[in-house]
Amino acid sequence: EADIYQTPRYLVIGTGKKITLECSQTMGHDKMYWYQQDPGMELHLIHYSYGVNSTEKGDLSSESTVSRIRTEHFPLTLESARPSHTSQYLCASSGGYEQYFGPGTRLTVT
Amino acid sequence: RKEVEQDPGPFNVPEGATVAFNCTYSNSASQSFFWYRQDCRKEPKLLMSVYSSGNEDGRFTAQLNRASQYISLLIRDSKLSDSATYLCVVNQYGNKLVFGAGTILRVKS
Numbered sequence: 197e198a199d200i201y202q203t204p205r206y207l208v209i210g211t212g213k214k215i216t217l218e219c220s221q222t223m224g225h226d227k228m229y230w231y232q233q234d235p236g237m238e239l240h241l242i243h244y245s246y247g248v249n250s251t252e253k254g255d256l257s258s259e260s261t262v263s264r265i266r267t268e269h270f271p272l273t274l275e276s277a278r279p280s281h282t283s284q285y286l287c288a289s290s291g292g293y294e295q296y297f298g299p300g301t302r303l304t305v306t
Numbered sequence: 307r308k309e310v311e312q313d314p315g316p317f318n319v320p321e322g323a324t325v326a327f328n329c330t331y332s333n334s335a336s337q338s339f340f341w342y343r344q345d346c347r348k349e350p351k352l353l354m355s356v357y358s359s360g361n362e363d364g365r366f367t368a369q370l371n372r373a374s375q376y377i378s379l380l381i382r383d384s385k386l387s388d389s390a391t392y393l394c395v396v397n398q399y400g401n402k403l404v405f406g407a408g409t410i411l412r413v414k415s
Contacts, residue, residue, distance in 0.1 A: 227401050238407040239350070239393075246401065254402075286349055293338040293397045297349035 199223060202287050202298035209277055210306055217272045217301045219287030227290040228270040232256060232283050233300075239286065245270055277305040307332055309404045312394050316410035323384045327409045329377040329394030338397035339370055341379050343390045344408065350393055353379075384413045 200221040209215055221228065230243040231254075241254030245264040259281070260274050270289075274281055282305050288295040312329045319325050331339075339356035354361065356368040356377055367380040377394055394406040 229402075235347075239405045241402065244402065284347075290401060293401065293403070294340055294352050294355060295403055296352065300349050302347075 200287060200289050200296055200298040202285075202301050204301060205299060206302045206304075208304045208306060211276075211278055213277050215274050215277055215303070217285055217287075217303070219270045219272070219298055220268050221270075221289040221296075221298075222268060223289065223291060223296075224267060225289035225291045226267065227295075228264065229288040229290070229295060230254070230260075230262060230270070230272050231286040231288065232258065233286060234283050243272065277303075279305045281305050308407075309333060309398065310394055310396050310406035312406040312409050314407060314409060316412050318412045318414060319384050321384055321386060321413055321415050323413075324380065324382045325384055325411065326381075327379045327392055327394075327411075329379075329406055331375050331377070331394075331396045331398075331404075333396070333398045334372075334375060336375075336396045336398050339368075339377050340395040340397075340403070341366075341368055341377075342393040342395055342405075344393055345390050350405075353392070381411075384411075386413050386415060389413045 203218045226247045231239040233239045240256035242258040243262040286300045287298040341353040342350040343353045344350040356370045360369045365382045369378045391408040393408045
């Protein structure tokens with residue numbers, strides 16, 4: 197099982213602020229993913245990466261951006277947070293087909 | 307039509323009961339199948355992979371029917387701790403997984 201970490205776990209921030217959600221994994225997995233999930237709703241893929249310098253947008257349109265400069269690190273950035281960005285953000289990594297998730301960041305934009 | 311469909315439940319069962327969840331997927335080219343478990347406000351955790359021959363892990367049995375594009379999960383001797391949302395997950399395009407909306411299980415004493 198992958199060791200995958202996300203910080204912060206909880207974040208309350210005002211509208212218009214720039215935020216970066218951190219995700220790191222220690223298993224050397226090439227593939228990493230960001231999902232967005234509202235309470236009681238399904239997961240939606242917003243970004244993914246198959247390796248260093250590779251990033252793609254997912255199925256759900258998102259105003260966030262990602263980067264993959266190091267294998268173990270896949271941060272997600274929102275340049276200007278809005279209340280509509282309030283959600284849980286889950287990072288995952290994969291060495292095969294199955295994915296392993298971090299504990300998530302619960303973001304509230306006021 | 308959703309790519310992965312599950313009965314949302316909730317399934318309310320007594321401890322010790324046997325319960326089965328079903329899932330259908332739309333893409334016949336799908337290659338890998340999984341069940342994940344998600345507790346309230348937590349991240350999804352891999353419960354088991356699903357193989358064509360069917361597979362069992364303790365009280366949990368997963369089956370795949372490729373012809374009908376159907377996946378099932380059977381839980382025997384339900385425990386209170388089995389209460390969670392069970393996600394049917396299918397690998398369809400490259401290394402992307404498609405998650406079902408989940409089936410809620412509530413086990414009561």
